Amino acid sequence: xxxxxxxxxxxxxxxxxxxxxxxxxxxxxxxxxxxxxxxxxxxxxxxxxxxxxxxxxxxxxxxxxxxxxxxxxxxxxxxxxxxxxxxxxxxxxxxxxxxxxxxxxxxxxxx
Amino acid sequence: xxxxxxxxxxxxxxxxxxxxxxxxxxxxxxxxxxxxxxxxxxxxxxxxxxxxxxxxxxxxxxxxxxxxxxxxxxxxxxxxxxxxxxxxxxxxxxxxxxxxxxxxxxxxxxxx
Numbered sequence: 704x705x706x707x708x709x710x711x712x713x714x715x716x717x718x719x720x721x722x723x724x725x726x727x728x729x730x731x732x733x734x735x736x737x738x739x740x741x742x743x744x745x746x747x748x749x750x751x752x753x754x755x756x757x758x759x760x761x762x763x764x765x766x767x768x769x770x771x772x773x774x775x776x777x778x779x780x781x782x783x784x785x786x787x788x789x790x791x792x793x794x795x796x797x798x799x800x801x802x803x804x805x806x807x808x809x810x811x812x813x814x
Numbered sequence: 815x816x817x818x819x820x821x822x823x824x825x826x827x828x829x830x831x832x833x834x835x836x837x838x839x840x841x842x843x844x845x846x847x848x849x850x851x852x853x854x855x856x857x858x859x860x861x862x863x864x865x866x867x868x869x870x871x872x873x874x875x876x877x878x879x880x881x882x883x884x885x886x887x888x889x890x891x892x893x894x895x896x897x898x899x900x901x902x903x904x905x906x907x908x909x910x911x912x913x914x915x916x917x918x919x920x921x922x923x924x925x926x
Contacts, residue, residue, distance in 0.1 A: 746905055746917035747857065790857065800845060801870060802915065806856035 704729050707805040709791050715811045720781045724808045726774045726791030735794040736767055738776050741807065742787045750776075750789070781812045816840075818918035820906050826924045832894040835921045838887055839908030847915060848881055848891050849905040857905070863889065896925045 736753035753765040764777040791805040819838040847862040861871040866883045883889040907915040
């Protein structure tokens with residue numbers, strides 16, 4: 704089983720739609736969780752950290768379910784500029800420095 | 815401030831040749847990471863350094879791969895000899911202690 708699993712997509716949604724991505728992780732001892740965004744042929748960039756209580760940043764909401772070991776990202780009112788690949792990231796067992804990246808979920812927002 | 819700088823941005827070489835990728839981390843960051851990204855395997859951590867010291871190289875695929883960090887502002891990833899299956903995008907990232915990892919623009923390597 705992969706340490707971090709994501710649905711690769713693509714998710715094709717119209718502008719204004721709400722879309723949600725889920726991610727599961729295998730290491731129950733993981734402590735740090737993030738969503739990164741990667742545009743085509745660009746480097747990954749941090750979108751947001753994921754906290755146990757859930758957190759929101761504008762149109763983006765991230766939630767963590769430790770019992771089920773999954774992380775979610777909700778995007779409301781999708782924009783064309785949201786088209787990208789979203790990477791789910793968790794830290795590795797025993798180390799807060801090493802991150803494990805999922806292979807990403809591709810989102811395509813169309814007009 | 816400049817972000818993470820990587821060179822070259824593109825490299826095309828022939829099988830058997832030596833390849834050296836370079837990275838300059840963000841000033842003041844004490845962690846440096848080397849990743850490889852392919853369509854099949856996604857983003858994989860190869861090795862990371864803390865204060866110029868290699869901490870974990872368990873992701874380095876083979877002895878053909880080596881990495882050094884002679885000082886706080888420079889690191890290299892070397893592949894010798896290169897093989898077609900090494901073709902990928904190689905990213906360098908840096909961070910401060912427990913901080914966000916900032917990635918460089920990557921080096922797109924093609925081994926013919």
